[in-house]
Amino acid sequence: MELLSIVTGLRRHKATSALIALQVALTLCIVSNALFVVHDRLVRIDRPTGIDEADFAMFRNEWLAPHGDLKARIQGDLAVLRSAPGVADAYATNGAPLYVGGGAGGVGTKPNQDTASAYAAEYIVDDHAMKTLGIRLTEGRWFAPGDIAETNDSMGDGPSIVIITRALATKLFPAGHALGSSIYVGKNPSTIIGIVERLVTPLLYGVPAPVMDSFFENSILVPGLLVEDSYLYVIRAQPGQRDAALLASQRLLAQHDRARGIDLVHTFPAIRAESYKTDRSLASLLSLVCALLLLVTGLGIVGLASYWVGLRRSPIGIRRALGARRIDIVRYFQIENGLIVGCGAAVGLALAAATNLWMVQKMALPRMGVQYAIAGAAIVLILGQLAVLWPARRAASIPPARATRAL
Amino acid sequence: MITYYLRSATKSLFRNRILTALIIVAIAFGIGASMTVFSVFRTMSGDPIPWKSAQLFVPRIDTRPPDKRRDGVPDLLSYQDVMALRRAKIVARQTPLYTLALHLIPEDINLLPLHVVGVAVDRDFFHLFDVPFRYGSPWTVESGDDRSDVVVIGKRLNDRLFAGKDAVGQSLNLDGTHYRVVGVIQDWNPQPRLYNLLNSPYGDSEDFFIPFNTAVEHKIAPRGFTSCSNAWSERLGAVCTWILFWVEATTPSDAQHYRDFLANYSLEQQRLGRFSWLPSASLSNARDWLEEKNIVPTETRLSLILAFGFLTVCLVNGVVLMMAKFLSRNRETAIRRALGATRRDVFSQFLVEAGVIGALAGLLGLGLTAVGLAIEKSMLPQEMARVTALSPAVIGMTFGLAVFATVCAGLYPSWRGSIVEPAVQSKT
Numbered sequence: 001m002e003l004l005s006i007v008t009g010l011r012r013h014k015a016t017s018a019l020i021a022l023q024v025a026l027t028l029c030i031v032s033n034a035l036f037v038v039h040d041r042l043v044r045i046d047r048p049t050g051i052d053e054a055d056f057a058m059f060r061n062e063w064l065a066p067h068g069d070l071k072a073r074i075q076g077d078l079a080v081l082r083s084a085p086g087v088a089d090a091y092a093t094n095g096a097p098l099y100v101g102g103g104a105g106g107v108g109t110k111p112n113q114d115t116a117s118a119y120a121a122e123y124i125v126d127d128h129a130m131k132t133l134g135i136r137l138t139e140g141r142w143f144a145p146g147d148i149a150e151t152n153d154s155m156g157d158g159p160s161i162v163i164i165t166r167a168l169a170t171k172l173f174p175a176g177h178a179l180g181s182s183i184y185v186g187k188n189p190s191t192i193i194g195i196v197e198r199l200v201t202p203l204l205y206g207v208p209a210p211v212m213d214s215f216f217e218n219s220i221l222v223p224g225l226l227v228e229d230s231y232l233y234v235i236r237a238q239p240g241q242r243d244a245a246l247l248a249s250q251r252l253l254a255q256h257d258r259a260r261g262i263d264l265v266h267t268f269p270a271i272r273a274e275s276y277k278t279d280r281s282l283a284s285l286l287s288l289v290c291a292l293l294l295l296v297t298g299l300g301i302v303g304l305a306s307y308w309v310g311l312r313r314s315p316i317g318i319r320r321a322l323g324a325r326r327i328d329i330v331r332y333f334q335i336e337n338g339l340i341v342g343c344g345a346a347v348g349l350a351l352a353a354a355t356n357l358w359m360v361q362k363m364a365l366p367r368m369g370v371q372y373a374i375a376g377a378a379i380v381l382i383l384g385q386l387a388v389l390w391p392a393r394r395a396a397s398i399p400p401a402r403a404t405r406a407l
Numbered sequence: 408m409i410t411y412y413l414r415s416a417t418k419s420l421f422r423n424r425i426l427t428a429l430i431i432v433a434i435a436f437g438i439g440a441s442m443t444v445f446s447v448f449r450t451m452s453g454d455p456i457p458w459k460s461a462q463l464f465v466p467r468i469d470t471r472p473p474d475k476r477r478d479g480v481p482d483l484l485s486y487q488d489v490m491a492l493r494r495a496k497i498v499a500r501q502t503p504l505y506t507l508a509l510h511l512i513p514e515d516i517n518l519l520p521l522h523v524v525g526v527a528v529d530r531d532f533f534h535l536f537d538v539p540f541r542y543g544s545p546w547t548v549e550s551g552d553d554r555s556d557v558v559v560i561g562k563r564l565n566d567r568l569f570a571g572k573d574a575v576g577q578s579l580n581l582d583g584t585h586y587r588v589v590g591v592i593q594d595w596n597p598q599p600r601l602y603n604l605l606n607s608p609y610g611d612s613e614d615f616f617i618p619f620n621t622a623v624e625h626k627i628a629p630r631g632f633t634s635c636s637n638a639w640s641e642r643l644g645a646v647c648t649w650i651l652f653w654v655e656a657t658t659p660s661d662a663q664h665y666r667d668f669l670a671n672y673s674l675e676q677q678r679l680g681r682f683s684w685l686p687s688a689s690l691s692n693a694r695d696w697l698e699e700k701n702i703v704p705t706e707t708r709l710s711l712i713l714a715f716g717f718l719t720v721c722l723v724n725g726v727v728l729m730m731a732k733f734l735s736r737n738r739e740t741a742i743r744r745a746l747g748a749t750r751r752d753v754f755s756q757f758l759v760e761a762g763v764i765g766a767l768a769g770l771l772g773l774g775l776t777a778v779g780l781a782i783e784k785s786m787l788p789q790e791m792a793r794v795t796a797l798s799p800a801v802i803g804m805t806f807g808l809a810v811f812a813t814v815c816a817g818l819y820p821s822w823r824g825s826i827v828e829p830a831v832q833s834k835t
Contacts, residue, residue: 015823016730023723030716037709064510064520064582152637206605206632209705228637254519261510263522281783282706289440289717296433300724303429307731359712363705 006336013308017340020304024344024380027297029351032376033359034286036368041279047216049097049272050165050198052134055088056268057246058096058234061253062261071150071227073257080256081235082128086245089132090235092226094124095202098275099266101232102202105155107220108184109172118171120164120218121201122155122185124226132236133199138166139179140194143223151224158186159222163194167217185220196221203275210364232264242267294379298387301341305333305391313398320400333392334385341384345377352376409759416760420767423732427764430728434768434813437721439775442805444707444714446776446797447783451609452703454694455597459537463693464654464662466492466669470676470686479699480689482605483633484652486623487645492652493529497668498661500531501654503619505629506606511568512580523564523581524630525615526603527622529553533592535655536602541565543575543590546618554620558586564614565591579615584625586617599702601693605651606631608702645681654690666690718812725816729764733757733824744829754825761817762810769809776805 010017061077063070074092081090095102102123106116123129126148130137140163147161162183169178169192182189199219203212233253237245250262266274309316316329356368420427454460467480468488484492489503505527510520530545530553532538545559546552558579565574574588599608626639633649635642642649656662669688677685691699740753777797 015819016727019723019727019730023720023727026716026720026723030713030720034713062508062510062522064512066583258516258519261520261522278704278706282710285444285710286713289713292436292440293717293720296436296721296724299429299433300727303426303728304731307426307735310735359709363708365705365709 002332003335003339006332006339010336010339016304020301021340021344021347023297023300024341024384025348025351027293028345028348028373028376028380029355030293031290031379032348032352032373033355033368034290035375036356036372037365038283038286038290039372040366041283044213045276045279045283047200048198049200050133050135050196050217051097051268052236053268053272055237055239055242056133056234057237057242057266058099058232058268058271059246059250059265060230060232060263061092062230062263064259064261065229067229070229071225074225074227076256077233077253078128080252081233081249084235084245084249084252086237086241087249088236088238089128090233090249091126091128091132093129093232093234094226094228095121096232096234096271097200098203098268099232099271100203100205100275102204103155104201104204104207104215105185107168107172107218109181111184111187111189113184118168118218119215120168120220121204121215122220122222123199124151124224125221126223126225129221130196132234134236135199136197137163138195138197140192142194143221147223148225149223150227151222152226152228155185155222158184158188158190159224160188160190161193161223162190163196163221164192165196165199165217165219167198168219169195171218183220208364294383297380298383301337301384301387302391305337305388306394309333309391309395312395316395316398317400320398326396329396329398330389330392333388333395337384337388338381341381345380348380349373349377412756412759413763415756416763419736419760420763423735426728426732430725430732430764431768431771433721433724433728434765434809434816435771435775437718438768438772438805438809438812439779441714441718442772442776442801442808443779443783444710445804446780446801448703448707448711450598451707453599454697455599455601456537459535460601460693460697462655462657463535464656464665465691465693465696466652466654466665466688467691468669468673468686468688470682472682472684473687476687480687481634481648482651483648484650485645485648486643486650489650489652491672492654495668495672497665498654498656500534501652502529502532502535504528504532504603504651504653505619505622505649506603506613506631507617507622507627508630509581509615509627511564512583514580523614525558525613525617527617527619527627529619531655532602532616532653533559535653536597538595539593541591541593542573543588546589552589553618554624555618556584556586556621557589557618559590559592559616560588561592561612561614561616562594563611581615582625582627592616599697601697602653603651604697604700604702608700662690662692722812722816725764725813726819729761729817729820730823733760733820736824737827740824740827741829744827750825753827754821757821757824758814758817761814761821764817765810765813766806768813769806772809773802773805776801 063073078090078092081087102121104119104121107118107120109117125143127143127145130142142163164178164183172178172183173181178192179195180192182191184190198217199221200216201212201219233249235245235249246265246267250265253260253262319329352373356365359365360367465482467482468484469476469480493501493503506524507527508522508524511523512520530548533540533545541562546557558581560574560579565571568574569577574591577588579586579588596612600610600612628637628639629635629649633647635647635649641647654665656665669690673686673688676682743753780797
């Protein structure tokens, strides 16, 4: 009965009601899609790397020509680094987790596969790397000093032994038994001698984020002493001495041999912050705009409802005079608002799904779960009810006597 | 008449003050958000040298067998192909280009060498991309400088090493070789870095430029993504690709001429037995190439969509609230109508009022855009931060968009407000 009279009432304000419903629909569409993207990015930012992040730091070393005996120079450097004050351990490598650079390639379980079974990052490490990275070995053994031979940063025909991450092991050998099996990164088999719990990939230059994310935890550790004119030194500092250790190691290396350039000096927290900077700024931008959007829509509802209250002063007075309680008037406005926002939300749900589909096609975004749309709908419905409360209360305070005065 | 409309519009802003403020603030936020994101997007997707880019072309030769041609056309060429194109000299100006990094070895024995990034190019590079010189000039071919140890340095490096003074004639020790400075360029940093898009599209311009021949002579390895291994002999072959090539074709017929040349070249290579298939050669205009590279990150596109979605909501909100504002004046409108104002008069008056609201929202929106850009600057990765600035164009667009959008949003409310019958309302 009451619903019918509300609907009849709304038919006098068709255009305005439709417009506010449209506004709600657009708000829902944007808010649910934004919620989805924000959540997606926050999950991305929170992914663990598997290494001891707090004490980890790195820099690039480049030898100037003529190089002379590079191997001896690098071994000398490593000895200097490992005895530097505040440094717990160090090694030379081709890439670091989350850091731009490094190498990756296809991995197979059989020789000469046409298509790779998986993609994985390839890190060249030595016997000190486990301690330096602070990664956890769950099966098998780490590389012994005898496993470390001179190498360059191409994988050549394939190393004879490797250690891989749990994620890659599961992907390549879903039935288990990865330890002791062989994989192929070149034409020769590489025996898996150990499995580490987790070690994420570097950021490969020019590879889009969704592709990178598809093999984020797939890493292969290859034993070797990297002999190149340009590579990274990674160090792990004694707890709490990271910044001092980083400075000391650069200074000692410079004193040890000046014919080099050192650059790209980073602590891991800085690497992490930089590599997720766009994710973080997108998440904050979307959240900020959503908050503003809800504020604008909420204020719009307040404004319109206030105007309607003003228009209906006489009818409300009459109703009150005829026995309607204050709560009845408030309820009237709440139901009216629920109807409009509900219609808007229904349209908005369809709009949100369509927008997401469009973005999936145009921007390679993942599909949005239905929970985000439902959350969005709940948010706009609650927002509507909250926004209408103040005007509704004002309407309820119109005295019954007003009815007689207006005539 | 218009001054009267403006005066009465300003007056009526102060009626329903809260409603007026709501409309202005909402539209201003919409404008501020969308203009912030849009100005970043515009710089990032923009053509840095619009007066030149239509005449610049990237020739590409896809030498992969036809069944292996995936993931677009490779941009880089092999040394052998570059030398062939360079020798043919079909167009007047052309340049190969590759990125390299060297170490600047300081005179001071106590300092560590400084890592500097540059490109190896032919002298035409400076003409092709309109590089402005502060001191000196590009090296010349006649003097044989294009194969000697000469260098053109960027403003940043010149400021750092020579305190911004004329460095022509000075010597720089780069990786042990002494290069003579022949030119210093002015502050020049096109964004995106069209000429070297493959190596980080946004960021600072190079520290130095050396002749391509000299770089090859010294066997200086390319930086960034190439298909070569580290063996220098392999780089001088016909297989691995590592050099970008630019040509200038000032007229469409020049471009067509070049296309024909490339097609012939491919045919000839097949005939000579280098391939058992026909390489696919193409010539892309710089603008199309920029578009094809699709360098604007997804995040920026997403933000742009979001920001304009937000503006739309703010405008719909403006329509609703202007309806309320204008319709609540029905009684006044009826009196005006009864006194002889036509519907058209009333309509234009409301529309002027919408315009005034839009102008105020534009002013506020401009302030919000400035704030937004400052925030954006602090949040973007460093290499992108410099692309954001509040230019006169952005200021004009912000204000124009605010007024235009608000007047559009005001059309329907103004019409609804103006269709009041004089008699009905004046009865009471």
